[in-house]
Amino acid sequence: MYRHITLSSLALAAVLLTAAGMIALGALHWGLLLLLAAWYGSHRFGRAVVSRIAALRHTASEIARSGSFDLKAEVDGGNEFSSLAESFNAMMDRLRTAYVQSQANETEIKSLLDNSPHLIARFDRDLRCMYVNRQVQFYFDLHPERALGKTPEELGIRGSVRTQMARLAREGGEAVYEYDHGGRSLETHFVAERDADGNISSILCVTRDVTARRVAEEGLRLAARAIESSDYPIVVTSAAQDGFLIRYVNPAFVRLTGYSAEEAIGRNCRFLHGDDRDQPGLEELRAALQEEREVHVVLRNYRKDGSRFWNELSVSPVRDANGAVTHFVSEMVDVTARREAQEQLEHQATHDPLTGLPNRNLLTDRLMQAISYAQRYQRMIAVAFLDLDKFKHVNDTLGHDAGDQLLKIVAERLSDCVRDSDTVARLGGDEFVLVLYDQANEDITYHATQRVLSSIAEPMVIAGREITVTCSIGFAVYPQDGADAETLIRNADTAMYRAKELGRDNFQFYTEELHARINERLAMETGLRRALEHDEFELHYQPRVDLSSGKVTAVEALIRWNHPELGQIEPLRFVPLAEELGLIHRIGEWVLHESCRQQAAWQKAGVADLPVSINISGIQFVQKDFIKLLSRVLRETPLDPSRLELEITESLSMQDPENSIRVLRELKALGVRVAIDDFGTGYSNLHFMKQFPVDIIKLDRSFVQDIVRNPEDLAISNAVISMAHSLHLKVTAEGVESVAQLALLADHGCDEMQGYYFSPPLPMEQCTALLRESRTLPMEKLGRRQVNRTILLIDDEPHVLSALERILRRTGCRILTANSALDAFDLMAMHEIGVILSDQRMPEMTGVEFFARIRNMYPATVRMILSGYADVDAVTNAINIGAVYKFLNKPWDANELCTIISEAFDKYEDDVLRLSGGVERRAVAC
Numbered sequence: 001m002y003r004h005i006t007l008s009s010l011a012l013a014a015v016l017l018t019a020a021g022m023i024a025l026g027a028l029h030w031g032l033l034l035l036l037a038a039w040y041g042s043h044r045f046g047r048a049v050v051s052r053i054a055a056l057r058h059t060a061s062e063i064a065r066s067g068s069f070d071l072k073a074e075v076d077g078g079n080e081f082s083s084l085a086e087s088f089n090a091m092m093d094r095l096r097t098a099y100v101q102s103q104a105n106e107t108e109i110k111s112l113l114d115n116s117p118h119l120i121a122r123f124d125r126d127l128r129c130m131y132v133n134r135q136v137q138f139y140f141d142l143h144p145e146r147a148l149g150k151t152p153e154e155l156g157i158r159g160s161v162r163t164q165m166a167r168l169a170r171e172g173g174e175a176v177y178e179y180d181h182g183g184r185s186l187e188t189h190f191v192a193e194r195d196a197d198g199n200i201s202s203i204l205c206v207t208r209d210v211t212a213r214r215v216a217e218e219g220l221r222l223a224a225r226a227i228e229s230s231d232y233p234i235v236v237t238s239a240a241q242d243g244f245l246i247r248y249v250n251p252a253f254v255r256l257t258g259y260s261a262e263e264a265i266g267r268n269c270r271f272l273h274g275d276d277r278d279q280p281g282l283e284e285l286r287a288a289l290q291e292e293r294e295v296h297v298v299l300r301n302y303r304k305d306g307s308r309f310w311n312e313l314s315v316s317p318v319r320d321a322n323g324a325v326t327h328f329v330s331e332m333v334d335v336t337a338r339r340e341a342q343e344q345l346e347h348q349a350t351h352d353p354l355t356g357l358p359n360r361n362l363l364t365d366r367l368m369q370a371i372s373y374a375q376r377y378q379r380m381i382a383v384a385f386l387d388l389d390k391f392k393h394v395n396d397t398l399g400h401d402a403g404d405q406l407l408k409i410v411a412e413r414l415s416d417c418v419r420d421s422d423t424v425a426r427l428g429g430d431e432f433v434l435v436l437y438d439q440a441n442e443d444i445t446y447h448a449t450q451r452v453l454s455s456i457a458e459p460m461v462i463a464g465r466e467i468t469v470t471c472s473i474g475f476a477v478y479p480q481d482g483a484d485a486e487t488l489i490r491n492a493d494t495a496m497y498r499a500k501e502l503g504r505d506n507f508q509f510y511t512e513e514l515h516a517r518i519n520e521r522l523a524m525e526t527g528l529r530r531a532l533e534h535d536e537f538e539l540h541y542q543p544r545v546d547l548s549s550g551k552v553t554a555v556e557a558l559i560r561w562n563h564p565e566l567g568q569i570e571p572l573r574f575v576p577l578a579e580e581l582g583l584i585h586r587i588g589e590w591v592l593h594e595s596c597r598q599q600a601a602w603q604k605a606g607v608a609d610l611p612v613s614i615n616i617s618g619i620q621f622v623q624k625d626f627i628k629l630l631s632r633v634l635r636e637t638p639l640d641p642s643r644l645e646l647e648i649t650e651s652l653s654m655q656d657p658e659n660s661i662r663v664l665r666e667l668k669a670l671g672v673r674v675a676i677d678d679f680g681t682g683y684s685n686l687h688f689m690k691q692f693p694v695d696i697i698k699l700d701r702s703f704v705q706d707i708v709r710n711p712e713d714l715a716i717s718n719a720v721i722s723m724a725h726s727l728h729l730k731v732t733a734e735g736v737e738s739v740a741q742l743a744l745l746a747d748h749g750c751d752e753m754q755g756y757y758f759s760p761p762l763p764m765e766q767c768t769a770l771l772r773e774s775r776t777l778p779m780e781k782l783g784r785r786q787v788n789r790t791i792l793l794i795d796d797e798p799h800v801l802s803a804l805e806r807i808l809r810r811t812g813c814r815i816l817t818a819n820s821a822l823d824a825f826d827l828m829a830m831h832e833i834g835v836i837l838s839d840q841r842m843p844e845m846t847g848v849e850f851f852a853r854i855r856n857m858y859p860a861t862v863r864m865i866l867s868g869y870a871d872v873d874a875v876t877n878a879i880n881i882g883a884v885y886k887f888l889n890k891p892w893d894a895n896e897l898c899t900i901i902s903e904a905f906d907k908y909e910d911d912v913l914r915l916s917g918g919v920e921r922r923a924v925a926c
């Protein structure tokens with residue numbers, strides 16, 4: 001029984017184990033039913049075990065009913081049934097563990113499938129949906145349960161996809177298929193699954209949405225196409241760690257730079273900068289690349305052929321998914337045309353269009369910069385204001401084109417005269433400004449100025465004619481003459497005016513005194529405009545004297561301006577200003593009227609009937625209706641035209657000689673007398689002089705001033721007198737101040753004199769008195785007195801002179817003495833001297849030097865040196881050139897000296913005779 005029970009128990013255990021196995025496989029329900037069946041089967045094993053088995057069965061059926069693995073079989077009694085119950089309980093524990101694990105796995109798989117972003121489905125061979133995860137909701141808008149059992153068509157899958165699935169279900173294999181579904185791009189991976197026998201059991205489908213990827217790919221494709229076909233050059237470079245090397249260039253880059261893609265790729269973009277590395281944009285670009293940020297710069301780049309272009313460059317970093325910069329994309333825009341247009345505009349705003357030089361704006365800018373530099377480093381700057389002399393004349397005579405050409409040449413010459421670092425600007429017209437930086441001293445400025453003056457004065461060929469212009473320059477120096485650009489330019493301008501006043505073709509530095517003069521000029525400008533209305537002008541009269549009779553032959557009317565504050569102003573200070581201001585016509589007319597009126601008054605009053613001469617300004621002379629005006633005034637006064645004399649300067653008459661001839665002829669036709677004033681200072685053309693219908697030539701004061709001592713002045717005066725006489729003109733010497741000048745001029749045949757020696761210009765009343773008393777020049781003053789055999793002794797030691805005088809009295813000749821060479825000149829001018837005995841050592845000049853001059857002025861004189869010292873070279877030279885006849889030593893032998901002097905007079909008389917071509921010896925009485 002026991003064995004039977006045991007066997008029964010074993011059979012039961014086997015059944016239970018089988019049941020357990022079934023349970024373990026997940027068929028718990030069925031296991032319990034089998035257990036009950038086994039239990040019924042074992043009923044036959046006896047009633048003894050019935051109750052235990054009943055208990056065990058009860059436990060098992062409770063477990064089956066409740067599904068709870070926590071119920072336990074009773075394990076008491078210590079027999080086989082207890083052991084069975086224990087095993088039962090242990091089995092249930094393991095079943096519970098397996099069950100829990102299986103539940104967890106199932107949940108996990110379901111969760112994985114449901115959480116997959118892809119749609120996963122399985123179809124059976126008949127293509128009915130067996131399984132689908134919950135993504136079906138997203139992809140096909142279906143609840144998963146409603147999809148089960150559906151065919152692809154019922155799920156909306158048709159056409160080629162459906163055909164593909166059917167093929168796989170038939171033939172097996174796998175396939176990837178992309179298709180459009182409801183506007184989205186889906187990609188499904190189909191796999192035909194096989195069972196253990198290798199038969200196709202199902203089709204597994206994994207579908208994913210590739211819309212975003214496709215859009216991105218399309219975007220990339222379009223971007224690549226756009227970049228390739230873009231007109232703007234595009235360059236992609238690597239990031240810093242890879243050395244910013246070019247990875248890509250588009251065709252527009254190739255077109256712009258001339259570099260092929262192969263030549264550019266792998267290089268750093270810096271090859272596009274050439275040697276032009278010092279560009280502000282490059283600094284900015286480098287900083288932006290280091291800081292991995294966008295940047296926009298404009299650079300000068302160079303093509304493969306070396307030509308320059310302006311590149312407006314925009315660089316942007318490209319970042320990867322992690323935000324790290326991997327590349328830079330640069331877009332280039334060729335802005336050369338725009339830049340050049342802009343540069344041209346800027347150039348036009350800052351440069352003079354004719355010469356290309358900086359204009360006033362740029363000049364002021366540069367000067368301001370220079371001043372701040374000079375201030376910091378204690379340097380000097382010279383500002384030169386330059387104005388061409390008589391540029392207007394070139395414009396008027398040759399035309400504006402020629403004037404423009406001249407200005408361009410001047411601009412080039414000025415630029416060549418200064419350093420590259422200096423500035424040459426044109427302010428307009430014929431005004432230029434030079435800024436000479438860093439002038440260590442005035443010497444440097446002086447040399448630069450000399451260069452400018454001589455360079456401008458070089459002849460130039462314009463409109464087929466060679467012309468020469470000069471310029472006047474004024475300087476102002478920083479810091480002493482001004483602390484700002486405007487003041488410096490203004491003061492340089494002031495100095496330039498001074499240079500003009502001083503006769504042009506020179507330069508002047510600005511001074512405070514000049515400033516005062518300019519202020520005065522401004523005051524004069526204002527005053528001059530109202531001077532006529534306020535009756536501030538007056539005429540003074542200076543007599544002219546005939547040198548053969550000593551009588552007054554004419555009076556010259558000279559204007560004076562009685563300024564209410566500045567007092568009496570001489571004409572040289574205001575006439576040029578009146579010319580400049582265009583007031584000279586009215587003033588000239590007043591002078592003409594007043595002088596004619598005065599002459600008529602003197603005539604009427606019986607004071608004198610002499611011509612009155614007036615000065616005519618160049619502007620009046622070329623005035624169209626000048627002759628008409630003259631006739632009117634002569635008529636109104638009324639005045640006999642022969643009683644009016646007009647003085648025109650030599651330089652004015654020679655400016656346009658043909659026109660002068662025409663006007664002078666008209667004047668002559670009117671019956672007016674004409675004098676050429678300041679003769680010798682201009683450049684007379686004798687060919688024209690011959691044709692000038694004039695009456696008098698006035699020898700300029702500058703030659704008269706030094707005529708007694710200066711052989712050249714004497715020679716010029718002589719030449720003027722000879723030339724005038726050969727043209728049958730009279731000569732008036734101007735500015736005669738001394739008897740010596742007078743004597744010498746008379747001796748050389750001068751016809752008239754005017755000067756302080758006889759009378760200064762006098763106010764009308766005083767002149768009337770002079771004329772009324774018929775004052776004359778004493779005749780004894782006229783010409784050198786001729787007394788036979790006159791000797792001149794010259795020595796600065798009075799006792800030597802008296803000793804010589806004592807000895808030479810024996811010779812019977814007239815003895816004149818002088819303590820200096822200068823006194824000797826005067827005596828020579830006034831007397832006819834045959835022999836001169838001079839000391840060698842004198843304060844003003846040596847005896848040899850004195851004789852060299854005398855030889856030129858009075859060639860017939862016999863010149864001897866009497867000296868205690870012998871400068872052998874000088875004396876030998878003097879004897880060789882004929883300046884000295886004999887050299888005598890101190891102390892002298894009285895008899896021998898008298899003999900030598902007598903022989904010297906013989907020689908003089910022979911020479912005079914020979915030179916005059918005469919036959920008679922002049923008086924020889926001693």
Ligand SMILES: Nc1nc2c(ncn2[C@@H]2O[C@H](COP(=O)(O)O[C@H]3[C@@H](O)[C@H](n4cnc5c(=O)[nH]c(N)nc54)O[C@@H]3COP(=O)(O)O)[C@@H](O)[C@H]2O)c(=O)[nH]1
Nearest residue numbers: 558559570571572591615616617677735736737755756761
């Ligand atoms: N258009 C006009 N110009 C005029 C007029 N009046 C004068 N002028 C011009 O001014 C120049 C200077 O004149 P002024 O200062 O009057 O000088 C004259 C004399 O004073 C001076 N002079 C005469 N004698 C002497 C002398 O012995 N020594 C000396 N130092 N100066 C002397 O010379 C001037 C006369 O010169 P000139 O006319 O050349 O005969 C004057 O030259 C005119 O150009 C006017 O009304 N209109």
